[in-house]
Amino acid sequence: MSQEFLIQNSWLIALAVGSGLMLIWPILTKGGGTRVTVPQATLMLNQRKAVMVDIRDDDFVNNSGVVPNARRVAIKDLKDKAGTLAKTKETPLIVLCQTGARAGAAASVLKAAGYTDVFVLDGGLNAWKEAGMPVKKVQQAGDAPVKASQSKVKAGKK
Structure with a gap:
């Protein structure tokens, strides 16, 4: 039966x-990083002086723009340039890609490089834009990477 x-x-x-x-x-x-929402990432950027790391290739950046004050390192170069992203390995890093799918692998690379607080922006740049957060257009593919700074990210209005 x-x-x-x-x-x-x-x-x-x-x-x-x-x-x-x-x-x-x-x-x-999930990869190596804890997923955070856009509001959580904004709080971390403002209160904990986190660094946003944009791992997208130039084609995506040119089409979609960049988060102001984000550090741009293409995922293919991440292992070599991981040590240049923040002053200390304890600085929180928030990894960003277009949709949040590839950022987990990049977070694993950053953890292997010794960073202790690595996060993945859930939904990537698409979620950032949907939340009404600022995005800056890139002039041309050869532009220098946007440097991290101490300025605060303000919540956008929808």
């Missing part, structure tokens, strides 16, 4: 297993 039940309801069992995998997928692909 149980074999018959399994055969007759195999699609329900497959659906249940698939749903379970979809629920744990974000946990499995």
Whole structure:
């Protein structure tokens, strides 16, 4: 009787297993950083002097713009330039990509480089824009990376 039940309801069992995998997928692909929302990232930038690290390639940056005061390091160069991102390894870093999907891998690289507080902006630049936060257009692909500074990020209005 149980074999018959399994055969007759195999699609329900497959659906249940698939749903379970979809629920744990974000946990499995999280990478090395704790995910933070745009409001949490804004607080960290203002109160803890966190550094936003933009890992997107020039094509994405030219099309979408950059977060003011973010440090730009393409993901392919991150391992070599990790030591130049902040004054100390205890400085919080918030990794940003376009959607939040590739930032987890970059956060793992930064943790391996010795940074202790590494975070991933959940939803990436898309979430930043949706929250009404400032984005600066880049003039041309060869522009120098935007340097981190002490200025405060103000919450945007939607």
